[in-house]
Amino acid sequence: xxxxxxxxxxxxxxxxxVGAGSVEDLLxxxxxxxxxxxxAGEHRRVLAEATQEVHPLTVYRSxxxxxxxxxxxxxxxxxxxxxxxxGERLAELVPRRAGLSVVAISPAAAAACGxxxxxxxxxxxxxxxxxxxxxxxxxxxxxxx
Numbered sequence: 001x002x003x004x005x006x007x008x009x010x011x012x013x014x015x016x017x018v019g020a021g022s023v024e025d026l027l028x029x030x031x032x033x034x035x036x037x038x039x040a041g042e043h044r045r046v047l048a049e050a051t052q053e054v055h056p057l058t059v060y061r062s063x064x065x066x067x068x069x070x071x072x073x074x075x076x077x078x079x080x081x082x083x084x085x086x087g088e089r090l091a092e093l094v095p096r097r098a099g100l101s102v103v104a105i106s107p108a109a110a111a112a113c114g115x116x117x118x119x120x121x122x123x124x125x126x127x128x129x130x131x132x133x134x135x136x137x138x139x140x141x142x143x144x145x
Contacts, residue, residue: 001127004039004059013037027054043085062086067093075099076118078138080131087112103135 005015016036019026030036035053042061062085071077076099081087087104091114094100101119104110106126113120119138123130 008037008039041083043083064089071100072096077101078103078135080135081105081109081113082131084108084112087114101138103131103138105131 002018005018008015017026017030027036035055038054038056039059040056042058044056062083071079071094078101079090081090081102081104083105087102087109090102091112097116097118099118102110102113102117102121104113104120104122105128107122110120110122121134121138123134
């Protein structure tokens with residue numbers, strides 16, 4: 001996103017474009033036979049075949065933590081999920097889901113959460129502002145206390 005692009009510019013890198021969707025979407029809209037640096041997490045999907053040479057660089061890592069006791073005891077809450085891996089972890093940790101709503105960053109992150117949630121939604125574009133807007137809407141609807 002734009003924050004990563006700005007950090008790259010500050011380090012003297014040329015940023016050709018900034019994506020708003022998946023890296024695959026970005027690659028489909030760029031010239032072929034080019035070299036691209038993919039700033040990514042340690043755990044990432046393998047990219048589909050591309051005509052560009054893509055160089056992944058790990059810039060962050062997720063570490064599993066125990067869930068906060070409040071989440072496991074909550075009768076109602078809204079939980080934000082930023083990746084498929086986080087969705088898988090949430091599904092592992094939370095057996096009682098009926099009162100919990102999940103706002104996932106993408107369809108893939110939502111699918112990883114599994115079933116049984118009060119609500120499971122995701123934004124049109126994987127952007128934090130849209131994620132937070134959906135979460136606020138769910139809170140206003142009274143799906144969380």
